[in-house]
Amino acid sequence: MFNSHHILLDGWSTARLMFELFEIYHRRGDDSGLPPVTPYREALSWLERQDRAAAENAWRTVLAEVEEPTLLAPDDAGARTVPAELVITMPDELAARVRETARRNDLTLSAVFQGCWALLLGQLTGRDDVVFGSTVSVRPAELAGADQMVGLFINSVPVRVRVRPDESLLSLLTGMQRQAAGMVEHHHLSLPDIQRAAGRGTLFDTLTVTENYPMGGDDLPELPGDLTLTGARGTDANHYPLSIAALPGDGLRLHFGYRQELFTREDIEVLGDRFRRLFAAFADDPEQLIGRLPLLSDAEADRMLALGMPAQPLPGGDVIPALFAEQVRLHPDAVALVHEDTSLSYAELDRRANRLARTLIERGAGPERVVALALRRSPELVVAMLAVLKAGAAYLPVDISYPADRIAYLLTDAGPALVLATAASAEVIPDVCAAPRVLLDDPATVRETDARPDTEIEPGERRGRRRPPTPPTSSTPRDPPAVRRASW
Template sequence: ENAWRTALTGLDEPTRLTPHADSHASVTPHHRVVALPPELTQTLTGQARRHELTLSTVVQVAWGLLLARLTGRQDVVFGATVSGRSPEVPGIETMIGLFINTLPVRVRLQPEETLLDLAARLQREHAELSAHQHLGMADIQRQTDITGELFDTLVVFENYPLDPEALSEAHGLRVTGLHPHNDVHYPLALIALPGHRLTLDFTYRPDLYSESDIDDLVKRFTRVLTSVAEADPRLLTRDIGLLTPEEQRQAVTEFNDTAREVTTAAVHELFEEQARRSPEAVAVVFEDEEISYARLDASADDLARTLQSLGAGPEHLVALLVPRSVEMVASMLAVLKTGAAYLPIDPDYPRDRIAYMLDDAAPALVVVTDATQHLVEATGRPRVLV
């Protein structure tokens, strides 16, 4: 328990791709089986051996990177199935039964860490926990502050010998039509089977994932594995991308193709144009009050003339100490009509903060209301009452 508590320290939320789904619903899972090309399998295996990594570690690192990108997090956790027949359990060699266990695998990304260093660190962390793989998942869960399931995805690396011919030689019996079948109760699982071609069996709930969803997952996971297989020792984890060249082009080129003609008119000029087009249309609604474009424009014009007579104009600043209201909108338009800039100040700010802002900005005028003019009196700034 101490070992697992240490391993999961700081984990503040679960990693779930389908956080709102009922993970215990009884739904017959679907499978999508993909066999990697022999060349990629060979390159991936060679990369692992060169850096003293197991292929299982490589698959788990790739899954962790995929989850991190899909969830936007740097600290993710998923399940892994282990044999569970730990030698630390007294008498385990004489016990009969299925001892497989599901354990959490935590992958913490560090921006400046290389991909291969991440894999080596994850393998070391697994080795440190290997003596404690017999602890039940419920007992492990209790070592965290997280309620509910820690994860909703599972990785299984099936690396056990199965020789149909050897089975056929036993006791003169012949075994034919042998087809192993795996189902899991997690919404999404990856079952990896090593061999001449690394086989990936994606098991998923069809009510939560569509076929196109799984197609995308397969493409992205294969892309991560390819990055691992071809990784330069200096390749950083943050540089691993999941986008295909087509998706990259779409994101950078097509989605950004938003150029359009933009008028050179100022904001208040655009407003005046709208007021001419639809003078009686409602421009502003505040609580029970409504005002048309024509009335709002006339009100702003009146205030603008007053402000100009008091010195407001280009290269000047006018502070607006006006609460949310129709008058606030009219005051903003009025200042713009004079060519000055406005500084909005929330009347709910502490008085000291308001005084500091007025002193620091040094506006030529301060527009106030009956309810806010007392906030300016002590500053000595000239004010206009609306």
């Protein structure tokens, strides 16, 4: 058994080390016949010559406006046990079709693998802007003999992907590959330095890698003399809750490393099945829209639909406001919302939403009316969503990162009664939208809202009467299935 820390050597180096070990063993300890190798200090000298400022600027650009880390296990308290492992093998026929489709569209298998993970990560976290880690090789072509050197030549770098339902899968993968190619010359910058350049701490808690080591298949040279290799197995671990390695080889395997206190084997098997579905979708039609991809199995989709609308009307007919009011009654001091340094209890969130709802009602919000929310992801956005519902209106989320013509189309088509924004986000609201603006950070609005009562909105305060949705006809009401973990 051979153990080593990554600070000494990486996976590629391990293969080189084993080859040299076999040769020395065959020569009975004589290493004089081994070819000379470029000293590792040459790699350190190369690293010192790189343009650090240029690399920092490049990463700062790629990670601009990342509002929060993408965490699959936000409550992770750190590793307590050795990670478990599970290898899931894709069917040979599917692996062959994925390779052919990738080749036909000038894509690497790594781009397809990471693109599928970006889509799954977005689904699991409810985000359309995700960041995850990628382990990359830093063996520069200009460093003579780099491929024969033994040492640490890897780095973990962020991969950022914006997911748009109206974009094709092929467009997403092509854009990811283009971005990755443009960042290769900056892969030498360490992850802590990248995070500092981006102005953030942790960016992700999942790690990917596409392994291609010279240790197996056609890459394994014939062993010297009468030595025979009957089998070899390597294992490694890292501190991330979940890591996924694509092992191309002759087929396509996914090696999952996961912490058992956070994920079960069933969780990982579900992920493997979702990967299979996305690989198949890519092989069938890479031009299909992301919003139409089969991220869920038929059984999972049925369970989600069962959760979507109750078979019987809820008391009061308010649905979300009524459900939220019940949580306020049961758990007033429990934490309802956390964002960076801000934490609000159910009671605090309720009071803020009630005050803002009265301001919105005064400005014209009510049943049969739409209020557009041109706000960044923040506590204010959640308060605004709840306030609009309490006022009896419907809310329209407006992603302020969209192109101006897209935002103009959304607002023109919806015809909102009001647009909630901040002084900064109001700049993206086009002139064609005639709806009054309510700036949540305007001092006058703040004073007006803070002066209003924070008690529950009474039916008589609203402009009109809210009508509960008509439940679907069903002769046998179904209880919604239990959800074991919200992220899955």
